[in-house]
Amino acid sequence: MIPLLALLALLIVIYLTAGALILYHLYKYRLPPTPLLLAHQSSDKTSLIAGIFILVSLAIIGAVLWLAISTPWGDIAATLQSLKR
Amino acid sequence: MINITEQEKIITIVRRHIWIFASSAIVFFTLALLPLAVFPILKVLLPIFQSPLTNLYWMLYGIFFLFLFLRFMIDWMRYYLDFWIITDRKIIDVEFLNLFNHKIVEFPVSKIQDVTVRVDGMMPVFLNYGDVHIETASENTSLEIPQIPDPNGMKDIILNLLTKGENHVRTQQVDANQA
Numbered sequence: 066m067i068p069l070l071a072l073l074a075l076l077i078v079i080y081l082t083a084g085a086l087i088l089y090h091l092y093k094y095r096l097p098p099t100p101l102l103l104a105h106q107s108s109d110k111t112s113l114i115a116g117i118f119i120l121v122s123l124a125i126i127g128a129v130l131w132l133a134i135s136t137p138w139g140d141i142a143a144t145l146q147s148l149k150r
Numbered sequence: 151m152i153n154i155t156e157q158e159k160i161i162t163i164v165r166r167h168i169w170i171f172a173s174s175a176i177v178f179f180t181l182a183l184l185p186l187a188v189f190p191i192l193k194v195l196l197p198i199f200q201s202p203l204t205n206l207y208w209m210l211y212g213i214f215f216l217f218l219f220l221r222f223m224i225d226w227m228r229y230y231l232d233f234w235i236i237t238d239r240k241i242i243d244v245e246f247l248n249l250f251n252h253k254i255v256e257f258p259v260s261k262i263q264d265v266t267v268r269v270d271g272m273m274p275v276f277l278n279y280g281d282v283h284i285e286t287a288s289e290n291t292s293l294e295i296p297q298i299p300d301p302n303g304m305k306d307i308i309l310n311l312l313t314k315g316e317n318h319v320r321t322q323q324v325d326a327n328q329a
Contacts, residue, residue: 129212
């Protein structure tokens with residue numbers, strides 16, 4: 066099960082890198098909040114969306130890690146072995 | 151970055167029609183909810199899906215959801231960071247192509263030569279969105295404003311700006327001749 070856990074860790078690292086890139090872009094290229102531009106926008110939703118993105122990501126990553134820790138990997142290996150037979 | 155002077159007047163800021171983002175949101179929610187709906191059926195049909203394989207299922211679903219969510223975020227960014235600012239002097243095209251490709255182009259209103267509107271397809275006709283194609287005499291010869299709501303209204307705004315600009319130039323010429 067070690068390859069599976071390594072793959073899991075790799076996917077989470079890739080996700081975090083992409084997520085960081087997205088947040089960087091979101092803040093760098095959003096409309097500058099000058100009064101002139103804000104007069105034409107009801108509100109700037111960048112912070113709200115970034116907040117939702119961070120919270121959901123952390124919640125899911127936390128759940129995945131908790132599942133990885135609490136999973137009886139020996140039982141899964143035995144189940145998969147019995148399936149092969 | 152975006153250059154707008156204090157003397158300039160912003161007429162409108164336009165993004166793609168909300169349906170463009172909503173359609174990708176529908177795909178996201180369908181794909182995200184599908185494994186949740188399928189799980190009880192799998193549990194009844196396949197006894198192997200009883201614990202401990204349940205944990206593995208949810209773990210794989212978690213990873214799948216994360217990448218689906220990433221895709222959804224990129225779609226939202228494409229909707230939110232792709233916009234056009236129409237001022238009384240220029241059109242600013244801010245394009246988010248992908249995470250490593252971002253483009254800002256300015257087109258002076260005085261250089262606009264031709265404006266074409268295209269509403270093509272069932273949804274664009276029902277929801278009144280379409281493309282506005284602008285031909286200019288500047289270095290960047292053409293500008294496409296795709297899938298915006300009320301493209302005919304946008305065409306009118308641009309043509310009005312053009313007319314006002316021409317009148318302004320004519321008035322200046324008359325003033326110069328009189329002087």
